[in-house]
Amino acid sequence: MADTYDLIVLGSGPGGYVAAIRGAQLGMKVAIVERERLGGICLNWGCIPTKALLRSSEIYHYMQNAEAYGLSADNVSFDLAKVVERSRKVSGQLNAGVKGLMKKNKITVVEGFGAITGKGKLSVKQGDKTTELEAKNIIIATGARARDLPFAKADGERIRTYRHAMVPPAMPTKLLVIGSGAIGVEFASFYNDMGAEVTIVEMVDRIMPVEDAEVSDFMLKALTKQGITIQTGAGVEKLETGANGVTATIKGKDGKSTTGEYSHVIVAIGIISNIENIGLETVGVKSERGAILIDAYGRTNVPGIWAIGDVAGAPWLAHKASHEGVTAVEAIAQENGNKDVHPHPMDKGNIPGCTYARPQVASVGMTEARAKEAGHALKVGKFPFIGNGKAIALGEAEGFIKTIFDAKTGELLGAHMVGAEVTELIQGYVVARQLETTETELMQTVFAHPTLSEMMHESVLAAYGRAIHY
Amino acid sequence: MPIELKMPALSPTMEEGTLAKWLVKEGDVVRSGDLLAEIETDKATMEFEAVDEGTIGEILVAEGSEGVKVGTAIATIIGEDEDAAAPAKAAAPAESKAAPAPQQADAPKAETPTQEAPKQEAPKQEALAKADTAPAPSEGDRIKASPLARRLAQQQGVDLASLSGSGPNGRVVKADLADAKPGAKAPEPAPAKPADAAPVAKTPASDAKAAPASPPPTATSDIPHEASKLSNMRKVIARRLTESKQQVPHIYLTVDIRLDALLKLRGELNTALEARGVKLSVNDMLIKALALSLLEVPSCNVQFAGDQLLTFSRADISVAVSIPGGLITPVVADAGNKGLAGIATEIKDLAARAKAGKLQPHEYQGGTASLSNMGMFGIKQFEAVINPPQAMIMAIGAGEQRPYVIDGKLDVATVMSATGSFDHRAIDGADGAQLMAAFKRLVENPLGLVA
Numbered sequence: 001m002a003d004t005y006d007l008i009v010l011g012s013g014p015g016g017y018v019a020a021i022r023g024a025q026l027g028m029k030v031a032i033v034e035r036e037r038l039g040g041i042c043l044n045w046g047c048i049p050t051k052a053l054l055r056s057s058e059i060y061h062y063m064q065n066a067e068a069y070g071l072s073a074d075n076v077s078f079d080l081a082k083v084v085e086r087s088r089k090v091s092g093q094l095n096a097g098v099k100g101l102m103k104k105n106k107i108t109v110v111e112g113f114g115a116i117t118g119k120g121k122l123s124v125k126q127g128d129k130t131t132e133l134e135a136k137n138i139i140i141a142t143g144a145r146a147r148d149l150p151f152a153k154a155d156g157e158r159i160r161t162y163r164h165a166m167v168p169p170a171m172p173t174k175l176l177v178i179g180s181g182a183i184g185v186e187f188a189s190f191y192n193d194m195g196a197e198v199t200i201v202e203m204v205d206r207i208m209p210v211e212d213a214e215v216s217d218f219m220l221k222a223l224t225k226q227g228i229t230i231q232t233g234a235g236v237e238k239l240e241t242g243a244n245g246v247t248a249t250i251k252g253k254d255g256k257s258t259t260g261e262y263s264h265v266i267v268a269i270g271i272i273s274n275i276e277n278i279g280l281e282t283v284g285v286k287s288e289r290g291a292i293l294i295d296a297y298g299r300t301n302v303p304g305i306w307a308i309g310d311v312a313g314a315p316w317l318a319h320k321a322s323h324e325g326v327t328a329v330e331a332i333a334q335e336n337g338n339k340d341v342h343p344h345p346m347d348k349g350n351i352p353g354c355t356y357a358r359p360q361v362a363s364v365g366m367t368e369a370r371a372k373e374a375g376h377a378l379k380v381g382k383f384p385f386i387g388n389g390k391a392i393a394l395g396e397a398e399g400f401i402k403t404i405f406d407a408k409t410g411e412l413l414g415a416h417m418v419g420a421e422v423t424e425l426i427q428g429y430v431v432a433r434q435l436e437t438t439e440t441e442l443m444q445t446v447f448a449h450p451t452l453s454e455m456m457h458e459s460v461l462a463a464y465g466r467a468i469h470y
Numbered sequence: 471m472p473i474e475l476k477m478p479a480l481s482p483t484m485e486e487g488t489l490a491k492w493l494v495k496e497g498d499v500v501r502s503g504d505l506l507a508e509i510e511t512d513k514a515t516m517e518f519e520a521v522d523e524g525t526i527g528e529i530l531v532a533e534g535s536e537g538v539k540v541g542t543a544i545a546t547i548i549g550e551d552e553d554a555a556a557p558a559k560a561a562a563p564a565e566s567k568a569a570p571a572p573q574q575a576d577a578p579k580a581e582t583p584t585q586e587a588p589k590q591e592a593p594k595q596e597a598l599a600k601a602d603t604a605p606a607p608s609e610g611d612r613i614k615a616s617p618l619a620r621r622l623a624q625q626q627g628v629d630l631a632s633l634s635g636s637g638p639n640g641r642v643v644k645a646d647l648a649d650a651k652p653g654a655k656a657p658e659p660a661p662a663k664p665a666d667a668a669p670v671a672k673t674p675a676s677d678a679k680a681a682p683a684s685p686p687p688t689a690t691s692d693i694p695h696e697a698s699k700l701s702n703m704r705k706v707i708a709r710r711l712t713e714s715k716q717q718v719p720h721i722y723l724t725v726d727i728r729l730d731a732l733l734k735l736r737g738e739l740n741t742a743l744e745a746r747g748v749k750l751s752v753n754d755m756l757i758k759a760l761a762l763s764l765l766e767v768p769s770c771n772v773q774f775a776g777d778q779l780l781t782f783s784r785a786d787i788s789v790a791v792s793i794p795g796g797l798i799t800p801v802v803a804d805a806g807n808k809g810l811a812g813i814a815t816e817i818k819d820l821a822a823r824a825k826a827g828k829l830q831p832h833e834y835q836g837g838t839a840s841l842s843n844m845g846m847f848g849i850k851q852f853e854a855v856i857n858p859p860q861a862m863i864m865a866i867g868a869g870e871q872r873p874y875v876i877d878g879k880l881d882v883a884t885v886m887s888a889t890g891s892f893d894h895r896a897i898d899g900a901d902g903a904q905l906m907a908a909f910k911r912l913v914e915n916p917l918g919l920v921a
Contacts (some may be wrong), residue, residue, distance in 0.1 A: 342638075409625065411618050411644070436616030436644055 002132035013040020015309030015321030016141035024105035033114035052087035057193035116279030144310035152239035172264035180207035184268035189357035212416040296345030298328030354423040362426035365414030377407040381463025387470040396420035410438030615642035761785035761805035763908040774896035788837030851887035861893035
């Protein structure tokens with residue numbers, strides 16, 4: 001006899017476990033299937049443990065620069081094992097937290113590898129044991145994994161993905177980071193601050209290609225100034241692992257190939273969805289370019305089967321997955337006759353993106369180039385950290401906040417920030433976009449002094465030629 | 471400091487009006503109670519009285535200006551003890567910003583339109599905000615809309631009230647305006663946005679947006695025609711009747727009613743009342759009959775109000791009166807407790823003033839149910855559109871001699887058909903039927919109307 005539920009969630013990352021909790025809140029009997037650790041990549045091998053590592057490198061950086069604040073710190077050093085241990089402890093704490101949440105919400109956790117075996121049927125294998133589950137609705141939230149280079153598979157020793165880079169047994173001395181998205185730049189920043197010699201190679205002609213071009217330029221300068229070597233418009237052609245490191249052949253912008261020796265390589269060239277061996281073929285769930293196809297509420301082409309998060313395509317962000325999870329579960333509840341839920345499809349233009357390098361990068365909405373392409377006449381405001389009292393007091397006077405408005409309607413089309421703590425600031429503009437404020441409401445809003453947030457106000461004012469402090 | 475006179479909200483639903491005529495000119499001294507201007511609203515022309523005393527400083531809105539939004543400054547008054555040479559242009563943003571404090575004291579609680587006499591308001595910092603955004607003044611029926619949606623609506627010339635909002639709690643958002651663009655093509659059948667690679671574009675039922683109000687067809691007809699601008703009244707009629715038919719599920723119940731007894735009684739009463747100069751019409755008696763029926767069947771004397779049902783303990787009957795250019799519904803308040811002669815006198819007065827456009831708002835607003843009589847036009851039977859927020863309207867057809875079965879024998883009787891339209895959200899069919907039965911009984915046994 002199979003165990004019968006109202007909802008089965010396959011995968012317990014930030015998409016899956018949030019969906020399971022929302023289902024339980026709506027009175028569903030929910031089971032969640034996880035092959036490894038509750039919380040998925042995000043809180044075990046992604047967002048959270050990297051933030052813990054970056055916090056260590058940030059404090060280390062401040063300790064080395066204590067003099068700038070009138071302090072002194074001699075013989076500053078670190079113990080890599082302890083830094084990693086702290087990061088693991090943080091993950092462990094959150095993993096236990098998710099366990100607690102499952103228990104509190106009376107969600108059945110089924111450990112093992114789950115695969116759909118038929119309509120409403122899923123079987124979970126754990127060693128020799130197989131558990132059969134049944135539910136009218138199944139949500140696939142199996143996430144994604146790091147993409148490998150076609151010519152050099154990550155071995156975890158010399159050639160690493162984010163997962164290995166999270167728990168280094170020893171510090172790299174000379175590190176090559178392939179790819180300059182959020183993951184690549186965060187690791188580059190971490191290892192650089194910890195003393196490694198870091199090189200970033202990016203195929204596109206600028207780093208952090210999804211961000212606004214001005215942000216890319218700023219980051220290029222800031223990271224270069226910190227000692228990171230950056231090659232844009234360049235591709236790695238070959239990696240040869242030897243006894244003491246890796247020899248990389250890099251084809252530069254000029255078309256010439258050069259070789260270099262590195263102690264380690266981190267591959268951060270993107271991710272691919274986990275769509276294999278989970279039974280999609282048995283029921284005919286359609287996917288395209290590696291991602292499951294869904295509608296605005298997470299429905300696949302097969303009734304009763306839903307997909308959320310990384311497995312259903314870009315942007316590959318935890319908060320996007322969580323949000324899709326809630327939307328899908330509410331749509332399921334509505335199909336079941338619940339009239340009190342109002343699932344809303346997410347506007348992908350309102351999903352913020354954050355990179356926790358030093359300096360931080362955060363953005364929402366369109367870049368300036370994209371807004372121009374879309375045919376908007378623009379009003380663009382830019383306000384530098386150097387014009388903000390709090391930033392100067394913090395000793396963090398580098399960075400800027402850029403806002404892009406439609407000149408005709410006053411719609412906030414996009415906001416782009418680089419500098420200290422901007423990952424916490426961006427939310428203000430996300431709320432503004434969600435509420436569809438225009439420049440007027442933002443100008444009329446009172447911002448507390450002294451805060452970094454004041455720059456958000458000034459940037460809006462700057463777009464209309466009214467900035468006060470610059 | 472000069473006081474700004476603002477376009478008053480002369481009725482709870484008034485959003486804008488026409489400044490028909492100025493009764494004062496710049497430099498005139500006015501006392502409280504003096505008539506300042508005539509303002510034409512959606513339903514009537516009303517006089518705007520002075521509350522403060524002083525000298526008219528400057529007239530800011532010329533006579534004959536249409537569509538003046540409530541709250542717009544239309545003139546300034548200079549206080550008696552002030553120098554008349556004080557700057558007249560009170561609306562300049564810099565000034566109201568520079569010296570906001572002294573005005574706060576006498577600024578009445580602004581913005582909320584009431585049914586009371588129009589208020590004048592001291593200028594507020596609003597002037598500054600207006601310079602930036604010209605926000606729609608807040609109105610009695612606040613339309614929930616995002617700031618961006620408001621601005622887009624203004625730029626596109628779309629009436630926010632005509633949109634159904636898809637945001638939380640019916641908030642009008644940008645996407646709703648995309649659908650409402652004048653001249654926009656019919657929306658694609660699949661609601662999926664281009665950004666969503668959607669293999670199946672099913673939308674959960676409750677999220678399916680109500681079909682956007684169809685944009686008014688543009689008058690591009692080749693047939694020779696004359697285009698005339700809609701009057702305020704015509705706009706309101708159009709909006710409210712559309713709302714009613716779109717939002718109120720109507721149920722119609724028809725009965726045939728013998729009138730012989732009522733006509734006989736009317737004749738006798740009119741003979742008796744002749745000395746008093748009162749002449750009862752059939753309609754006067756039907757008003758009373760409807761009011762008594764509503765009191766007898768209170769489940770039909772109701773109003774559907776969102777998550778509440780209001781049951782009234784008094785029957786105020788709105789009577790549809792045709793006037794040049796439209797229709798107005800003066801109200802006979804508490805018609806159930808009024809004598810027939812009183813109703814007749816009241817209706818005569820109301821109808822006369824309605825035709826002259828001189829009704830006060832309280833005389834045509836409110837009402838718990840309506841009565842519409844098209845018998846005089848020879849209409850046999852019709853179904854009327856409910857007048858929201860009311861929950862029922864009685865449509866009266868012509869009284870005519872018809873073959874009628876009386877006590878099992880075919881005979882001739884004077885019969886009229888009456889059809890009640892009921893808001894089915896608030897009134898069940900059986901309750902409606904009870905009301906129709908009570909109405910029929912009262913009309914066929916009319917002594918109940920004079921008892």
